[in-house]
Amino acid sequence: MAYTTGIKEHESAHKRGAMARRRLFLGILLLILSVWLLSCRPKPLPGQGSTDTAVETIENKGSDTMVNLALAWAEAYMQLHPEVRISVTGGGSGTGIAAMINGTVDIANASREMKPEEIAAAKANGITPVEFVVARDAIAVVVHPSNPVQQLTLQQISDIYTGKITNWREVGGENRPIVLLSRESNSGTYVYFLEHVVRLGKADSDLLFSPDTLLMPSSEGISCEVRQNPNAIGYDGLGYVTPDQKVIAVAKDASSPYVLPSVATVNDGTYPIARPLYMYTAGEPHGQIKAYLDWILSEGQTQVTELGFVPLLR
Amino acid sequence: MHDTRGRWMEFAIEALIRVLGISTIGIVLLIFAFLLREGLPVFFQVPLTNFLDVRWYPTFGMFGALPLLLGSAFVTFTAIAIALPLGVATAVFVREVAPNWAREILKPLIEVLAGIPSVVLGFFGMTFIAPRVREILGAPTGLTAFTGALVLAYMSLPTIISVAEDALDAVPKSYRDAGLAIGATQWQTIWRVVVPAARSGIVTAVMLGMGRAIGETMAVMMVTGNAARMPLTLDSFFRPVRTMTATIAAEMGEVAKGSVHYRALFAIGILLFVVTFFINLTAARAIFTKRRRGGLR
Numbered sequence: 001m002a003y004t005t006g007i008k009e010h011e012s013a014h015k016r017g018a019m020a021r022r023r024l025f026l027g028i029l030l031l032i033l034s035v036w037l038l039s040c041r042p043k044p045l046p047g048q049g050s051t052d053t054a055v056e057t058i059e060n061k062g063s064d065t066m067v068n069l070a071l072a073w074a075e076a077y078m079q080l081h082p083e084v085r086i087s088v089t090g091g092g093s094g095t096g097i098a099a100m101i102n103g104t105v106d107i108a109n110a111s112r113e114m115k116p117e118e119i120a121a122a123k124a125n126g127i128t129p130v131e132f133v134v135a136r137d138a139i140a141v142v143v144h145p146s147n148p149v150q151q152l153t154l155q156q157i158s159d160i161y162t163g164k165i166t167n168w169r170e171v172g173g174e175n176r177p178i179v180l181l182s183r184e185s186n187s188g189t190y191v192y193f194l195e196h197v198v199r200l201g202k203a204d205s206d207l208l209f210s211p212d213t214l215l216m217p218s219s220e221g222i223s224c225e226v227r228q229n230p231n232a233i234g235y236d237g238l239g240y241v242t243p244d245q246k247v248i249a250v251a252k253d254a255s256s257p258y259v260l261p262s263v264a265t266v267n268d269g270t271y272p273i274a275r276p277l278y279m280y281t282a283g284e285p286h287g288q289i290k291a292y293l294d295w296i297l298s299e300g301q302t303q304v305t306e307l308g309f310v311p312l313l314r
Numbered sequence: 315m316h317d318t319r320g321r322w323m324e325f326a327i328e329a330l331i332r333v334l335g336i337s338t339i340g341i342v343l344l345i346f347a348f349l350l351r352e353g354l355p356v357f358f359q360v361p362l363t364n365f366l367d368v369r370w371y372p373t374f375g376m377f378g379a380l381p382l383l384l385g386s387a388f389v390t391f392t393a394i395a396i397a398l399p400l401g402v403a404t405a406v407f408v409r410e411v412a413p414n415w416a417r418e419i420l421k422p423l424i425e426v427l428a429g430i431p432s433v434v435l436g437f438f439g440m441t442f443i444a445p446r447v448r449e450i451l452g453a454p455t456g457l458t459a460f461t462g463a464l465v466l467a468y469m470s471l472p473t474i475i476s477v478a479e480d481a482l483d484a485v486p487k488s489y490r491d492a493g494l495a496i497g498a499t500q501w502q503t504i505w506r507v508v509v510p511a512a513r514s515g516i517v518t519a520v521m522l523g524m525g526r527a528i529g530e531t532m533a534v535m536m537v538t539g540n541a542a543r544m545p546l547t548l549d550s551f552f553r554p555v556r557t558m559t560a561t562i563a564a565e566m567g568e569v570a571k572g573s574v575h576y577r578a579l580f581a582i583g584i585l586l587f588v589v590t591f592f593i594n595l596t597a598a599r600a601i602f603t604k605r606r607r608g609g610l611r
Contacts, residue, residue: 091567098570177454184540184564185373208371211381214457214539214554217564221440221536228445231454 056288058086062096062109063188065237066277069135070109072303073296080295084288093188100280101125106289108280111137111188128283133276134296136310138238138261139193141273142223142245144230149173151249151258154200154272160233161198163210168231180213181222181234192275193235235273239308266310277309349587353580360574365581370542370556372565377578381542383585385555388545389459389538390528393466397527398520400467401474402509405519408475409482410504421479428472436536439465444537453552457539460551465533470523477522481515482508514600521597525590528559535560558586 060070067090074086093110100108101122114122114129122129141157143149149172152160159165160178169175183190199205216222219240226234226245234245238261241247249258252272265271285293297312304311357365360377367378408420443464444456451460485508493503509516539554542561562579569576 094570179455185371191373208369208374211369211543212541212554214455214541215556215564216540217535224440225455225457229448229455 055083055085058084058107058289058292059105060086060107060109061089061091061099061105063093063111063277064090065111065137065187065189065239066109066135068239069277069304069307069309072307073300076300076303077292077295081291084292086292097129097280100129100282101127103127103282106281106285107293110278110280111275112191113278114280122282129280130282130284132279132281132293132297133312134279134293135277135301135304135312136266137275137277138266138271138310139189139197139235139273139275140238140241140261141233141235141248141250142226142241143233143248144226144228145244145246146230147173147246149248151251153251153254153256154197155253157250158198158200158207161193161209161213162207163212176231178233179225179229179231180210181225181232182209182213182215183219183222183236184215184217189235189237193273196275197235197273237308238310241308263305263310267313274310346587349580349584353577353582353584356574356577356581359577365578368544370561372569372575372578375574377574378542379558379578379582379585381544382556382558382561382582384545385459385538385542386528386557386559386586386589388550388555389462389466389534389557390524392459392463392551393470393527394520394524396463396467397470397474397523401471401519401523402478402516404471404475405478405482405516406504406509409479410500410508424472424475427468428476432469432530432533433536435465435469436533439533439537447552451552455539455554457537457554458552459538459545459555462534462538462555462557463551465537466527466530469530469533470527473526474519474523477519478512478516481512481519484515485511517600518597521593521600525593525597528593529586529590531559531563535563540564558582562586 060074062070067088070088074088078084078086093108093112096105096108097110097114097118099105101118103125114131119129141152147168149168152171156165156171160171161180161182163180165171166178167175168178182193194209195201198209199207214225216225216234219236222234222236223240223242223245226232227242247260249260250272251258256272257270259265259270259272261271261273266274279293279296281289281293284290301311356377360375364375365377365379367376368380369376369378370381404424408417408424412420439461440457444458444461446456447453447458447461447464448456453460489507489511490503493507494500498506534557538557538560540556540560541554542556543550543553545553545555562582565575566579569579
């Protein structure tokens with residue numbers, strides 16, 4: 001009797017082990033299945049069947065600063081023209097230009113001008129890049145809302161970012177150390193800020209960001225730190241500035257007026273840290289690409305303000 | 315009939331396992347060859363003095379990798395200095411002191427710790443730990459080497475605890491019995507007998523934790539501030555620092571393929587590979603020494 005119960009117990013334990021193993025296996029299977037289902041969920045494409053052969057695709061790649069703007073344009077344009085499909089990807093100005101030179105994209109977005117060596121590389125590939133200024137962007141200098149400093153000159157900002165000024169007291173603030181925040185060094189915004197603010201636009205200057213500058217991997221990294229830290233100073237595209245950061249008024253030099261960045265002050269040229277945003281095509285555009293660029297330069301400009309950028313003057 | 319089939323199956327399975335095992339080594343070698351192919355040319359394009367400089371401004375042709383190397387070392391050693399006592403103490407508690415029911419709860423919990431994705435820890439570090447480091451410790455910013463070390467210490471703890479616990483587990487029961495029999499208290503037995511006997515296993519645990527810490531990227535990138543400065547003074551604990559892993563992750567995405575900068579990032583990858591290789595080698599040596607002594611396993 002005792003012997004048989006022993007066997008039964010043994011058997012049930014064995015069965016339980018097998019069941020647990022089967023359950024684990026099922027669980028893993030379900031997990032794999034759900035990951036797979038999630039990963040191949042089709043991307044929503046407004047108003048088009050993928051089998052439609054008449055659809056023309058425009059590849060658009062480049063600047064991370066411009067990616068939201070380019071997406072908004074692409075979505076609005078595809079609503080109006082279901083026969084065109086526009087795919088937008090980021091990756092940085094340099095990446096977009098390189099792809100345009102290699103002929104893998106139709107339009108490259110760039111938050112800086114093409115460098116002479118990039119143009120040379122394109123020419124060597126038999127491509128003449130054509131430049132379009134599609135919008136303008138102000139770069140705002142931001143601090144913590146509790147920081148009493150209201151305004152700075154370009155010279156002061158340059159001294160702060162090169163590490164010459166290290167305390168807020170020296171520019172009329174509290175006795176606090178200054179914590180410098182910047183975007184990563186491949187960002188077009190970084191290059192623009194270095195050339196036009198840190199080096200004050202002087203081509204022969206070899207000033208660099210102080211080694212103490214914190215390089216943040218994203219715009220969110222900058223805004224997160226500026227929100228929390230009363231010592232911090234940062235810069236970013238006006239479109240990325242949230243209301244819980246304080247924007248500094250900037251003057252070209254000590255005798256100029258201090259100006260806050262806005263659509264009006266960028267357009268009348270009084271705000272000193274503003275830059276054009278570019279799109280580049282390989283050769284003169286024609287067909288759908290030309291129609292798209294024409295639309296961006298006319299009706300597309302209404303989208304620009306909504307995203308915090310500055311539309312072109314018309 | 316049945317016998318030959320069985321033998322054939324055996325042979326096939328053995329061969330399969332052998333091929334899989336060898337291919338793992340092969341893949342590691344191929345990765346290293348790839349790293350060398352992509353990274354080595356930079357030493358012909360950029361003078362070595364530039365590479366050993368203290369300024370890392372890759373967009374302007376300054377590839378001084380010293381701040382990155384020291385940054386990684388600084389954060390890793392600080393992290394291990396925090397994690398070592400905590401990890402060994404936890405392992406001793408779990409293995410030697412805790413009652414059975416507590417051990418049953420603690421062990422799986424520690425394993426769960428290892429499963430937290432690093433980006434989640436990084437986010438936690440950025441929004442919760444960093445502001446407290448700034449407010450409580452008075453640092454100018456919370457994104458510092460110390461914050462990174464705290465996060466890394468937390469990440470390497472599960473590795474250190476479970477390997478150290480295994481090492482303690484391997485100490486023969488007779489050691490403990492002998493300790494207690496000569497009148498030592500439980501604490502004296504643990505501290506003077508069991509832990510020293512498990513020493514080489516604990517060293518392995520620390521080495522593996524270190525390997526985990528130095529290779530960690532995401533969390534470190536989010537909390538250390540990524541300023542390529544030399545961490546040479548004492549206040550460097552509370553200043554930002556840039557590690558090799560964060561540099562590669564932050565810059566590789568946008569660098570043009572085949573450029574000097576691209577190759578410099580691969581050269582840093584080689585450096586990182588060599589460093590982790592030597593750390594793991596030291597860990598392996600500790601394991602083999604232990605085997606040779608033959609006392610424990």
